[in-house]
Structures are given as structure tokens and as C-alpha cells.
Amino acid sequence: MEERKALIGMSGGVDSSVAAFLTKQAGFSCIGATMRLYDNETIGEEPGRTCCTLDDAEDARSVARRLGIPHYVFNFKDDFEDKVIRKFVSCYEAGLTPNPCIDCNRHLKFDRLLRRAQELGCEYVVSGHYAQVRQDADTGRYLLYKAADRAKDQTYFLACLDQTQLSHILFPLGQLTKEEVRKIAEENGFVTARKRDSQDICFVPDGDYVAFMERYTGKTYAAGEYLDLNGKVLGKHRGAVAYTLGQRKGLGIALGAPAYVCRKDVEKNTVTLGPSEALFSPALRAKDWNWYPFPELTEPLRVTAKTRHSQLEQAATVYPEENGFARVEFDTPQRAVTPGQAVVLYSGEIVVGGGTITEAIWNV
Helix, strand or coil: CCCCEEEEECCCCHHHHHHHHHHHHCCCEEEEEEEECCCHHHHCCCCCCCCCCHHHHHHHHHHHHHHCCCEEEEECHHHHHHHHHHHHHHHHHCCCCCCHHHHHHHHHHHHHHHHHHHHCCCCEEECCCCCEEEECCCCCCEEEECCCCHHHCCHHHHCCCCHHHHCCEECCCCCCCHHHHHHHHHHCCCCCCCCCCCCCCCCCCCCCHHHHHHHHHCCCCCCEEEECCCCCEEEEECCHHHCCCCCCCCCCCCCCCCCEEEEEECCCCEEEEECHHHHEEEEEEEEEEEECCCCCCCCCEEEEEECCCCCCCEEEEEEECHHHCEEEEEEEEEECCCCCCEEEEEECCEEEEEEEEEEEECCC
16 A cells, blocks of 8 residues: 655644654654744844744754654745735734734645645645544535644634645644643653743734834834724824724723723724723624535524634624625624634534634624
8 A cells, every 4th residue: 555645744842743743653654844934034033032943943853853754944934924924014004903823824834835745745734733624424525623622722723724725634633632742742752842832923922013013114103093982082092003903901091991992994093992892793794715514605504603713602693695705693792803803603513614804793
């Protein structure tokens, strides 16, 4: 029987290390691969301040050596800058809130890396994400399922993947807990066994995305006006791009009562503040949908929905609309539905689909 080959995406963390181990244990001929996504000079950071560093690549190489598999570093810096960093900046400048981790999965980890895998004769790309893929015996479609470890489930970030991509992806950690993964790493002497997980956007490690954008673009974003819900000027802000819906901290203005960012208009450079209750909308519209149990949505469907990774699923109904759009109506209005972010729909354990939010709908 012909040997099956797999390319393992190895970030230098514990999850991808154990994914590599399990794939080799399953009988695959494995190649380890670490993606080089940017230079520190590109993002204006000092060496050693971010993930995707030389140390991470060395940790991945150490694990690959211990497993007895070859390891390569692939230079995808141009693709990452074009597909992720530039989109990140342009989305904020357009008044949206991007999700660069989803864009990286869509364009780099499971597109660019998959193409490189196929060039090397590998049938699969293997990832340390916590999720599961199964093929439906009746329809032949590949379905995305939640991970066994609900606290680590990453399907929200993976609902951008299409049928072709899913058919060539393996998630060996889908049935494991994080504790089990770390135990396997320790038992095998991996240097990554107790390495902490990366939490930040990799190219904005300090979390100050406005400072990053100013370094990257050479621009200075102009101050503008805070408005109340009636359009009355309340004071000055430091530029509309610096604020996200639902934000309360860092506003730099005292109004005598808690105030939140409820709207922003980057063309007029205004930020509208209001009480928490002004943030709740009963519905949203989204585009660029990716459906799993079926090729397209043709009729209303009961689902649960998440508009943020950390959010609990909310009961809703999704309705098809023209030109590939769909409308999600919640049973209970949701707080700070944010254009540019993903909305992911579920039916029990299965991901029904995912799309990009284009607007919060205030009246249904």
C-alpha cells in the first residue's frame, strides 16, 4: 500500500508538536513545516517581542528532530503582508473590525501551506487546532465539528474553510483535552510541553493596533468628535479608527454615567457614545458565507450563533437573502454586533456555516 504523506504545520507550540507526534503514530510519512510570516522590521517591533520568532522555529525544529522527521521553514511573508496585514489596516480604516486569525487560516495555513504540501506530494496538511472534520456518508460533504474540549474549541476561527480545504486537513487534537496534550508532550520530552499559548494578534503583540497602524502606514490618525445618541458633541477623541463597538475603557472622557462606543463613522471621524442598552441589536446581515451541510442556504433554518469566539451560542434563525447574503435574527437581542467580525452558526456539534458581518440590524 502506498505510504500516506502529511505536512505538519509546526508553530513551535505544544499543540502542533503533539499533532505531529500523533500523525506519525498514525502511520503517516511526515514533514514538519514552520511558516515565516513577517519580519520584525515590517511590523516595527524589536526582535524577540513577538511569536513566529527564530526561537519558535527552533522549538519546532527540536520537536521534528526528536520525532525523526524533516523540518522546513517556508517564507510566506509576502502573502501574509498582502492577505492579512494590509487587510487588517484597510478594514480598520473603513470602520470595520477585522479578524486576522481567520484571514491567516483562510489564506495562509490552509491555502498557501496546503498548496506547498501538494507540491511536496502530501495529501494532507495537519494542524494543532482543536476541531474535528468528518465526511457525511450520505452527501459526501465534509463537516466541521466542535472539539471534545469545549474550552479549547476553535471552530469559530475555522468556519472560513471550504470543502476542498477540509478534505485535505487533519486535526489530530479534536478528541483530546489540553491537559492530555500537555501530558503527551511531557512524556515525549518535547521542549514545548509547558510553553504558554500565544494569546495576542501575532503582529500586534502589545495590543496597541493603532500604534501598529501608524508605524506601518506612516500616517497619524486625526482626532475627532465624540457625539451622544442625538448627535450632540460631547468632546474630542483620538481618531475613530482607535475605537471598537462596545468599548468602555480608554475613552478619556467623563460623562457622569458609564458610556460605551455605540457607533462610529470613519468618514466623518465621529464616535457615538451611549448607555449599554443602546448596543443591543436583534439581527445582523452577513456575506461571504461558507456552508457545510449544504452548498447554499435556500430556506430559513434554526441555529445557534456566535458573533465572537468567547461568546456563548445564542438561539437564532438564519434567512437567505439575495447576492449571497444571509440575515441572522436572534431570539434575544445581542450586544455589540460588530461589522468585520465573523458570525458562526451551529446545529448541536456541527458547524452549519460562517460569514462576515456587514451590519447590525436595529429593526426587524
